[in-house]
Amino acid sequence: MSTSENTILGLKLPTDPRWADLASVSLEEILTDHAFCEQKAATQCISLIQAYPAKTELVNALAPIVTEEWGHFRMVWAELKKRGYSLGRQRKDGYVNLLIQHAPKHVPVEEKLLHKLMLCALIEARSCERFRILSEELGEEALRSFYYKFMVSEAGHYRLFMDLATEYYSEEQVRQAWRQWLEIETQVLQLLVPRGDRMH
Ligand SMILES: [Fe+2]
Ligand SMILES: [Fe+2]
Numbered sequence: 001m002s003t004s005e006n007t008i009l010g011l012k013l014p015t016d017p018r019w020a021d022l023a024s025v026s027l028e029e030i031l032t033d034h035a036f037c038e039q040k041a042a043t044q045c046i047s048l049i050q051a052y053p054a055k056t057e058l059v060n061a062l063a064p065i066v067t068e069e070w071g072h073f074r075m076v077w078a079e080l081k082k083r084g085y086s087l088g089r090q091r092k093d094g095y096v097n098l099l100i101q102h103a104p105k106h107v108p109v110e111e112k113l114l115h116k117l118m119l120c121a122l123i124e125a126r127s128c129e130r131f132r133i134l135s136e137e138l139g140e141e142a143l144r145s146f147y148y149k150f151m152v153s154e155a156g157h158y159r160l161f162m163d164l165a166t167e168y169y170s171e172e173q174v175r176q177a178w179r180q181w182l183e184i185e186t187q188v189l190q191l192l193v194p195r196g197d198r199m200h
Helices: 018-025 027-051 056-082 094-101 109-137 141-168 171-191
Strands: none
Touching (some): 018 109, 027 056, 056 141, 094 109, 094 171, 109 141, 109 171, 141 171
16 A cells, blocks of 8 residues: 555554554454444434534435444444354443543633544544445455445545535634644554454
8 A cells, every 4th residue: 555545534644564464364343442432423424413513514415324324333233243253342442432531622712622533533534544444355255345335435535524614713723733634643553552352
């Protein structure tokens, strides 16, 4: 995979190439982790709606994403069942927890939403990149097309969070905040050892 492809969504670091090999040997684990990522994506959209009920554009944009992310959870759950696996337990999400720990400090209250949207966009972008790797590298054709669908969908969500940010903030504010989050993610990825049983 070339660096230019990786920069499509602006991400600074490509995923460690060892990750796809690791992921393919821990399919049950990765599907379980993926299922919970989808569940958390739905929950995150619900939390944003609860926190900003007066922002009509935000509610309009995110209400259907809740349904879509929950649909993703159900797709992954169906895949687990098809393979005779149970859902498994939710694991700590080291990637997201570290991103939150490294979030910019002392953000003015009116810019809190901007950073929440950037965090969501970043997680979508990285998930999209991981799904692309799975859609290209996994041995089983059915799984490759399974992950291709997620890649396309999460790319759309990345775009949606970025567009939503420009609805409430200037392009310059969004560009600056996005740059900050890309730096944060670069630091965070360097702290994490790639694990084939985790999406991130
Ligand atoms: Fe999703
Ligand atoms: Fe998503």
